[in-house]
Amino acid sequence: MEELRIEANGNLGPIDSSRIPRYAGAATYARLPRLDQVAKADVTVVGVPFDSGVSYRPGARFGANHVREASRLLRPYNPAWDVSPFENIQVADAGDMAVNPFNINEAIETIQQNALDLTAAGSKLLTLGGDHTIALPLLRAAAERAGGPIAMLHFDAHLDTWDTYFGAAYTHGTPFRRAVEEGILDTEAISHIGTRGPLYGKKDLDDDHRFGFGIVTSADVYYQGVLETVAKVRDRIGNRPLYISVDIDVLDPAHAPGTGTPEAGGITSRELLEIIRGFRGMNLVGADVVEVSPAYDHAEITGVAASHVAYELVTLMADNAVPGSRFGKETGYQAQAIGQEARRPAGFAAATKE
Ligand SMILES: N=C(N)NCCCC(=O)O
Numbered sequence: 001m002e003e004l005r006i007e008a009n010g011n012l013g014p015i016d017s018s019r020i021p022r023y024a025g026a027a028t029y030a031r032l033p034r035l036d037q038v039a040k041a042d043v044t045v046v047g048v049p050f051d052s053g054v055s056y057r058p059g060a061r062f063g064a065n066h067v068r069e070a071s072r073l074l075r076p077y078n079p080a081w082d083v084s085p086f087e088n089i090q091v092a093d094a095g096d097m098a099v100n101p102f103n104i105n106e107a108i109e110t111i112q113q114n115a116l117d118l119t120a121a122g123s124k125l126l127t128l129g130g131d132h133t134i135a136l137p138l139l140r141a142a143a144e145r146a147g148g149p150i151a152m153l154h155f156d157a158h159l160d161t162w163d164t165y166f167g168a169a170y171t172h173g174t175p176f177r178r179a180v181e182e183g184i185l186d187t188e189a190i191s192h193i194g195t196r197g198p199l200y201g202k203k204d205l206d207d208d209h210r211f212g213f214g215i216v217t218s219a220d221v222y223y224q225g226v227l228e229t230v231a232k233v234r235d236r237i238g239n240r241p242l243y244i245s246v247d248i249d250v251l252d253p254a255h256a257p258g259t260g261t262p263e264a265g266g267i268t269s270r271e272l273l274e275i276i277r278g279f280r281g282m283n284l285v286g287a288d289v290v291e292v293s294p295a296y297d298h299a300e301i302t303g304v305a306a307s308h309v310a311y312e313l314v315t316l317m318a319d320n321a322v323p324g325s326r327f328g329k330e331t332g333y334q335a336q337a338i339g340q341e342a343r344r345p346a347g348f349a350a351a352t353k354e
């Protein structure tokens with residue numbers, strides 16, 4: 001069957017869902033072309049079907065395909081930004097990395113090498129996990145491409161800076177401790193957002209603080225709101241090369257039941273999407289969305305949330321790729337907003353201006 005894609009600016013976009021039913025055919029992320037269908041990609045979406053690093057419920061090895069399936073309803077224009085991401089840049093889906101489920105060290109090597117290969121010609125990477133173990137090799141590759149330590153924002157219920165589990169150093173609870181030890185993070189510019197839930201002891205926080213992490217807890221997001229959260233983060237990170245790692249369990253289990261280590265009291269999907277929109281203009285060099293475990297999902301709630309989070313991340317990358325700033329301009333939804341001042345006070349515009 002002919003694919004009937006939307007094309008603009010020389011970029012091959014998604015299959016046109018007004019001409020081919022969106023539920024038809026094999027799923028790629030957002031119905032985008034496969035990497036082998038395009039000459040080059042500015043952003044490559046890739047799946048990492050790996051969950052051998054989990055400490056509780058398994059299943060994130062099926063996450064990437066679940067997110068792809070749940071992404072069929074995404075439309076090509078993002079009115080929150082007034083951006084059509086797949087027109088601005090070429091985005092393509094590279095399919096899944098072939099990682100060894102029985103050997104974590106080898107899996108980490110494979111992920112790092114594949115990430116380097118996929119970014120060799122200048123593409124950025126947006127990775128769909130997989131458990132959080134995969135963030136370590138992805139960060140290594142991103143730091144190598146950036147030419148030095150990078151800033152990181154880590155959305156998660158958990159710190160993931162623990163030391164070992166059962167003596168194992170490479171697990172989904174330890175990637176960011178390893179990353180700090182390896183010197184690949186700019187420790188002046190790393191932060192967790194959405195942290196909550198019981199810890200093993202107070203030492204967890206002491207260690208985390210010593211590594212340089214700032215923390216915006218889930219409760220902070222509630223009490224301070226999206227605007228102050230965004231302002232604090234922008235202040236801390238500025239224009240540094242930034243990697244964003246999103247563990248979907250940052251969302252409340254009501255918004256993301258399909259995950260392996262759920263914690264009550266999380267942020268909403270609306271808050272997460274709005275926080276990412278507040279990062280407009282920041283220098284995003286790579287991102288992942290991890291820990292989607294479809295067997296625990298219901299009605300694609302988690303898959304849909306993850307697919308939209310990835311869409312906002314790719315929009316941030318696509319927005320940056322186009323010269324000229326739209327900051328402060330009333331476009332898209334904003335142009336038609338009623339009571340805009342009340343809803344998004346001047347501070348937000350100021351906070352999102354470079
Ligand atoms: N979901 C991630 N990435 N980490 C959770 C580790 C929680 C624990 O086993 O204590």
Ligand SMILES: [Zn+2]
Pocket residue numbers: 156157158247249250261291
């Ligand atoms: Zn987590």
Ligand SMILES: [Zn+2]
Pocket residue numbers: 132156158160172247291
């Ligand atoms: Zn995590």
